[in-house]
Amino acid sequence: MNSKLTKYAFLAGVAYFCCMATAHFFGIKVPVLFVYYDTPFYAYQDKIISFAVCAYIALFYSASQHRSVALNAIIVLAVTVLGLSSVNLSSSLASVLEEGQSTLPYWLQTGAIAFYLVALVVLYIKDGKSS
Numbered sequence: 001m002n003s004k005l006t007k008y009a010f011l012a013g014v015a016y017f018c019c020m021a022t023a024h025f026f027g028i029k030v031p032v033l034f035v036y037y038d039t040p041f042y043a044y045q046d047k048i049i050s051f052a053v054c055a056y057i058a059l060f061y062s063a064s065q066h067r068s069v070a071l072n073a074i075i076v077l078a079v080t081v082l083g084l085s086s087v088n089l090s091s092s093l094a095s096v097l098e099e100g101q102s103t104l105p106y107w108l109q110t111g112a113i114a115f116y117l118v119a120l121v122v123l124y125i126k127d128g129k130s131s
Contacts, residue, residue, distance in 0.1 A: 001131065002067050006123040010064035010073065013116070017056040025050035035084060035109045039096050070124055077117045084110040 002010070023033035024046040031037050056076070063073035087093055088106050097103070 001127070002064065002070060003123070003127050003130065006070070006120075006127050007064045009120055009123055010060050010070070013060040013073075013077075013120075014057055014064065017053050017060060021050040021053040021057065024053065031105060032109060032112075035106055036087075036093070038105075039093070067127065070120075074117065074120050074124060077113070077120065081110060081114045081117055084113065 020033045022028070023030065027043055027046055028034075029037045029041075059069070059073050059076060063070040084106070088103050088110060093103065093106075
């Protein structure tokens with residue numbers, strides 16, 4: 001069983017992903033909701049991202065309700081952090097950045113998601129020891 005704190009931590013993810021899906025659907029390019037907020041984009045891609053993020057919403061909501069789903073949500077978020085890190089290091093991203101444009105803002109956002117991931121892992125482990 002998830003503790004209340006773990007439940008609310010996953011629900012915070014639900015709220016975040018709802019905001020992210022909305023921002024992508026309407027093209028509201030702001031940091032935190034758009035990791036790559038200042039890079040070229042195609043509106044249809046953002047609509048696709050908004051629909052795909054709905055899977056995160058459902059997964060994190062299920063994880064908040066059922067401990068058996070929590071590890072799956074944690075794994076998916078870990079893959080996301082690895083994927084964002086890969087993009088941050090890629091020549092594809094470098095090719096669309098202006099000369100001298102830093103990737104620091106993307107790393108900070110990736111780091112924030114990684115911090116959330118670590119928090120979920122700690123809570124998941126703590127809950128496992130309590131049962």
